[in-house]
Amino acid sequence: MESATALLSLIIALPLAGFLINGIIGLFVESFRTKKQLIGIIANTAVFIPFVIAVYFFMNMNAGSEAVVFKLFTWIEAGSFSVDIAYRIDQLSIMMTLVVTGVGFLIHLYSMGYMADDEGYWKFFAYLNLFIFAMLNLVLGNNLLLLFLGWEGVGVCSYLLIGFWYTDMAKSDAAKKAFIYNRVGDFAFLIAMFMVFQTVGSLNFDAILGNLEAFSEEYIVAIGLLMFVGATGKSAQIPLFVWLPDAMAGPTPVSALIHAATMVTSGIYLISRMSPMYVLSPEVMLVVAVIGALTAIVAATIAITQNDIKSVLAYSTVSQLGYMFLALGAGGFTAAMFHVVTHAFFKACLFLGSGSVIHTMHHVEHELEHEGKDVHFDPQDMRNMGGLRKYMPSTYKTFLISTIAIAGIPPLAGFFSKDEVLAMAANAGAGEFGSYMYMALWGVGIITAFLTAFYMFRLTLTTFHGEFKLGKRFKEAIGAEKYLHESPATMTIPLWTLAGAATVGGFLGVPNFIVETFTHEEAHVNLLHNWLHHVTADVELTLSHAVEWGLMATSIVIAVLGVVVAFRMYNNNQQQESDAAIAKRFGGLYDLWKDKYNLDEVYEGLIVRPIVRVSDKVLAVFDMKVVDGFVNATAGTVKLFGSLFRYVQTGVVSSYALAFVIGVIVILYLMVM
């Protein structure tokens, strides 16, 4: 136990140490900042060792292992309130830890290449380590408050990293926006914690989930909804998702790590962790599912219209997170976590791939500048790309694999996880748990699956297939393709690793019915389900095998359809024409998608600006004129009396004495009475 505690402390402490070493030395010692090799090794080690330890813990566990809690020290103690710095290792938290440190390590490795020319290299790695530290607190914390520490901690890292190139005002705007939208969610999270503490007098997961009967029905609903609001902030769901697309202002590895693979899945983790409470309220579950499904389709429709490759991936992330919430709301907590894992693989790979592309496009811009050509173009705009597969084979292949995976083509990872999500939605619609609403949500999920396959292939084909288009758009850039090159090994190794995981990751959750159909006896091949079912309160899957086969077939057909349509429209440099055709077909609807449903404008116009204006024009003036004016008026009155009573101030001592005596008499009189 003691050595285990020490090991666990290392998981948490090493990333923190990495942050402190690179951060503090970098801040005060200028010469250190150029020792990039050293900085990178420190940061990578600080994540790799925790990964190894997590694997060790994992190997020593089985599905039936009891949760182990390591208390380091008492954090807060005041009155009846007490909470510990204590970490919890169970099937759910170790799984998240593996994802965070594993994918995290690959992205650290990738960053060594990607950020090599950045002067803020030391700072970048310091922040990245700090992020891993915060994220580990989030997933390993044994109580809601420690989870919340990680929750806000990752928010700060996200803020720092989105605004990493802070001299660009738009980037620092995006950073601020992310933090503030998250704070709105955190507000709800805080209230939920107050309610929990009021009811059970503790914030420990065991105390909460072991005393669910202590909660009143209203509190179950309120806490569930409030935590969900918190989750919509962190995990970018309606109505708080608008910060995530802007967050792409950060360096691409950050988008991959924080805004795709790990941080944004915190909300899903939270609800899975609290799942025994959530299943008590069908209303809350339905709300979660509806919001998830709506977010999935809304973001997918926006993704179709985007030309910035990172922007497509950002909306795709929002959409996939929506799937996860749909699964949560349908009682498929394992399904949601399954999608968290597979999504971490293929979406991290996609983002890193896009980073590789952006990297090389930057290089092109740079070289053209060297030639003395003054060409300025957006290195993230896919309209400037095309044909990259010739020049960047590794990037292309891994990107394609991940695209197939996210599109839901069997047998890649995304197929299995998305299929399970949709099956759970249908299950909730058909089973005793849910209502017909879930059937509609399943339909929304299916449409979104089509859209997903479509926009992802649109992206991949436009970027990698056809001809390199930069020369067509900018005369001076003709022949610029000679500057295109594949990225270095530090970048392609993570790409291949993640692509590999995206290929086979789906076998973690092969549906039992596939085997059962052939063996005619109960099977337990869904490894993830076996692993998690002690922790999460999954709703039982009661669909018949025939229905499950039918659902699966539908998923496949829909995904293939999306791929085929995308191939016909985008395989051959016809992006502009095809986009125009879609725009024409959908008219005003397309404009709405392109304008991102105008949500930013709505928030800005209806909430932000009125509040600022009222504060500025009304409150600040009110403060000076009314509140302070009242004070001044009081003083003025006194002054007026003073100027009158000045005449009483005769300077004659005896008249003062008289006044004094009268005063004393009056006071005594009052006191005696």
Next chain:
Amino acid sequence: MEALLNITIYLPLLGIPLILMLKNENSRKWIALIVTSLTFILSLPLLFNFNVAGSGTAQYLSEGSRIMESLDIKYLVGLDGLSLLLFMLTTFMGPIVILSSWDSVKKHLAGYLSMLLLLQTASLGVFASLDLMVFYVFFELSLIPMYFLIGIWGGADRIRATIKFFIYTLVGSLIMLVGLIYVGYDAGAVMNGVNFTTDWRFLSSNLYQIGLEQQTYLFLAFALAFCIKVPLFPFHTWLPYAHTEAPTAGSVVLAAIMLKMGTYGLIRVCLPIFPNAFMEFAPWMATLAVIGIIYGALVAMVQKDVKKLVAYSSVSHLGFVVLGIFAFNAVAVQGAILQMINHGLSTGALFLIVGMIYDRRHTRMIKDFGGIAKKVPIFTVMFMIATFASIGLPGLNGFIGEFLILNGSFFSELYSNKAFAILATTGVILAAVYMLWMFQRVMFGPITNEENNSLADLNAREIGLLVPMVIFMFWIGVHPVDFTKYSEAQVQELLSSSEEKSMAVIKNTSRDELPDWTAKLYDIDEAESQLASTN
């Protein structure tokens, strides 16, 4: 130890003649620094030897004799859980404050340092005194040096600001003085052998109970004085003036120490001596506190002067403290006490930081900056930590206080409406909005003002005075138990004995003697029937 407490309080005073005698400016500064540092070092044994479990009685008591046989006014100082941390904060801030104006103050340096030292003694006296008359004297004494600090070493509009500050707070304390004299006679009548007493130990004990009607008046008189000092909305308008005009050191002491005299007074005086009124008015006070939290934040958001913004943020932050105090449970009151320290550290640091940038650029207007992060990395990090501490980021000090306050308020029995805690929690969002917006406009973006190109980063002195504060921000954030343990026992004891006392007062009240409004205000029929049923 008793002697040590007195030495700590008066040592700064001893520095004054030395400073006045010396002619050399540099040695004057060194004397001030040495004296305040020594004060801090000497105060440490008081902390280390403090008996954490001891509640109810103050420690290191030193008691003078009564000024007259029948008049129980006496020199009485000691430290207990309520005052220890604030006392330590004051000694801790002493050298920092001196260092903060090392290079920036040239005018009448000897007078300036003397005022800071006098202020130090007065502040320490406020927190240590356990005779309310002595408390009052120190309370008023602290006004005088601050009056001069703003009035002589302040900005352009300093005279108006300092007079406003002085008169506003003085009016409050004079009303308190009237109340205090009444209490003194009233309590003297109960105590054996005297006819006047202001001994806090007696006043706060169960032996001295005040009728409901008188409690109401007295509570209001005291509360008004303290609320002006805090300042609680709507008594806050002197604060932005005073802060914008005060020199950096003045602002720091004002924010870190002097505002706390108000919140401290509410706990020290109003809560145990007028418990019924305290509890009865809790929803009203909580209402003002919540308004202050939101209103202060919104007004802070639109300020154009960084210092004014921080000043309004104080209104918001101290709203949290007041809310916590009136929640009347150990969680929230502990949070409030900790938050007083937290606010001292984070807002104190913010004022220092604003002062540092003002020393360089002679402006505090947000629009004059922008993009300076690149030029001054160390400054940026310090500023960012203080900003996040102020926002209440978990892992830093502000979060612990705010969380305890809000959590305690949520289940407060005095104002059972959850809306108080929920509305107050929106302050968490607003704090992020106004602080980060300001931070962005000052630090991020491209450099828009030529003059900022030659900005120098912090020097060793400036780093040296911020680092200790930053260390405490993290320390409290990560291991607050090291701090809350000092007040825990005392807070529990204070709350339970005050509650008992309030019930005793109700029990000893006969319905018929009360004026109607009092009976109605305190819902006396209900309270008595409840009391009867529990017996």
